[in-house]
Amino acid sequence: EALVLRVMESLGEQALQCPERLSYLLYFIFEDAGGLEDIGPTTFSIDLEALHDGLVQMSVHTNPYIRQKMPNGKWELGLNFDDINESGIQCRENVAKTFKEPASAMVIIDFILCYRVAIMLKLYCLIVAGYIYLGSGQGDDITTTHNGSLWSPRWLRINYLQYIAGLDAAIWTCLESLLIVYVLWQRGPSLGYRSPGIPGLKFFLEHLFNLCISALGGLWVYSERSFLTKPWECAHSDTETCEDPRAGDLLGILRVSLIYWACRVVVFCLMNKKKAPIFLYGTPDSRVRRDAGRGWLANFKRDMCVNLAWLAMLA
Numbered sequence: 001e002a003l004v005l006r007v008m009e010s011l012g013e014q015a016l017q018c019p020e021r022l023s024y025l026l027y028f029i030f031e032d033a034g035g036l037e038d039i040g041p042t043t044f045s046i047d048l049e050a051l052h053d054g055l056v057q058m059s060v061h062t063n064p065y066i067r068q069k070m071p072n073g074k075w076e077l078g079l080n081f082d083d084i085n086e087s088g089i090q091c092r093e094n095v096a097k098t099f100k101e102p103a104s105a106m107v108i109i110d111f112i113l114c115y116r117v118a119i120m121l122k123l124y125c126l127i128v129a130g131y132i133y134l135g136s137g138q139g140d141d142i143t144t145t146h147n148g149s150l151w152s153p154r155w156l157r158i159n160y161l162q163y164i165a166g167l168d169a170a171i172w173t174c175l176e177s178l179l180i181v182y183v184l185w186q187r188g189p190s191l192g193y194r195s196p197g198i199p200g201l202k203f204f205l206e207h208l209f210n211l212c213i214s215a216l217g218g219l220w221v222y223s224e225r226s227f228l229t230k231p232w233e234c235a236h237s238d239t240e241t242c243e244d245p246r247a248g249d250l251l252g253i254l255r256v257s258l259i260y261w262a263c264r265v266v267v268f269c270l271m272n273k274k275k276a277p278i279f280l281y282g283t284p285d286s287r288v289r290r291d292a293g294r295g296w297l298a299n300f301k302r303d304m305c306v307n308l309a310w311l312a313m314l315a
Contacts, residue, residue, distance in 0.1 A: 001030075001036060004026065004029060004030075004044050004046075005022070005026060007046065008022055008025070008026060008029075008046055008051065009022065011046060011048065011051060012051050012052070013052070013055065014055055014081070015051060015052065015054070015055060015084065017081045017085075018054075018081055018084040018085040018088060019085070019088075020085045020086070020088035020089045021054070021084050021085055021087060021088030021095070022088070023088060024087075024088035024089075024091060025046075025047075025050055025051060025088075029044050029045065029046060030044070032045060033045070053084075053094060053095045054079055054083070054084035054087070054095035055084075056071075057070060057076075057078075057079050057095070058078070058079050058080070061076070061078045061079075062078045062079070062080070063077075063078040064077050064078045064079075064080060064097075064100075064101045065077070065078075065101065065103045066078070076097060077097050077100065079095065079097060082098075082099065083095065083096070083097050083098045083099065086098040086099070086190070086195065089195040089196070090190065090193040090194070090195045090198075091193075092193075096189065097189050098189050098190045099186065099187065099189065099190065100185065100186050100187075100188070100189070102186065106182075109178065109182060110182070110186075112175075113175070113178065113179050113182060116175050116179075117272050118314065120171070120172075120268075121314050122314060123171075125314065125315050127164050127168075130160065130164075131150075131157065131160060131161070132150070134147045134156050134157050134160060135147050135148065135149065135150070135157065140235075141235040141236060142230060142232060142234070142235035143156065145235070145236070146234060146235070146236070146242070147230075148244070148247075152247075152250065153250070153254075154244040154246075154247060155228070155230040155234070155244050156230060158226075158228075158244065158246055158250075158253060158254065159227050159228070161254055161257050162221060162225055162226070162227065162254070162257050165217075165218075165221045165256075165257040165260045165261060166218050166221045166222055166225075168214075168260075168264060169214045169215070169217045169218025169221060169260065170214075170218055172210065172211075172214035172264075173211060173214040173215045173218060176207050176208075176210050176211035176214060177211060179207055180204065180207055180208065180211070183199050183203075183204075187199055206271060209267075210267055210271060213263065213267060217260045217263065217264075220256055220260070221256050221257055221260055224255075224256040226246060226253045228244070228245070228246065
């Protein structure tokens with residue numbers, strides 16, 4: 001087995017950079033030879049055309065952003081070693097393009113989508129800061145005073161809670177719509193294949209669910225909105241004629257917005273929770289892990305330190 005693989009690597013030239021493709025071809029070489037059982041002399045045949053598949057296309061056209069007519073008569077984007085390697089993972093008989101590289105404005109979209117969770121966490125920190133600022137007295141009197149307390153908002157704070165709920169719904173609706181369309185475009189050549197990193201039905205259902213929840217939640221918040229303009233004469237008072245008329249039914253006014261934010265917290269945590277361990281240890285036995293300082297308590301303490309560090313950096 002080692003000898004056949006070494007011969008393949010020697011003959012494969014740059015295909016050596018695509019171990020998954022070599023593994024895929026090696027499997028069929030052994031299958032054609034009748035397996036690896038010791039049944040006497042065996043001939044292992046290496047198909048050089050299959051081994052060099054992808055390298056020939058790269059020698060003709062390597063630009064992944066432009067389509068060019070290839071020797072097979074098709075207009076194709078340029079291949080790279082990632083496409084050759086992933087073709088092996090996807091068990092493709094022939095090497096093909098598996099991923100569309102973003103260019104120009106698509107790079108900005110790719111960046112925003114990749115860091116959407118971190119961006120939204122920063123926005124949530126700014127939203128909390130804005131809510132606190134409206135009662136801080138640090139700005140204009142009419143803007144940052146007499147807007148109630150943190151737990152009993154008035155005037156601008158009541159408006160603010162409804163505004164940001166609608167804004168958050170609009171942002172997530174746009175992000176999820178853009179994400180679904182972008183993934184369909186970028187990973188379109190690989191959809192339907194089973195390999196790590198390729199979005200499947202679960203991925204699209206999860207993000208379609210978030211899209212629907214965001215859109216419907218935003219429409220609900222908009223339909224139940226209750227905005228009032230704070231009078232100028234109430235810049236220095238919030239009593240008598242300057243009392244916010246919505247204060248008598250505060251829970252009823254903010255009920256929809258609070259339900260939306262509760263749903264947003266649940267959906268956000270469920271969709272972005274850690275689904276796989278960061279570290280893969282070679283000692284699965286719980287007693288061995290505990291003796292090595294990797295018990296559940298040690299893991300919990302380390303995870304808490306990491307979470308606090310991330311919270312400090314994001315905030």
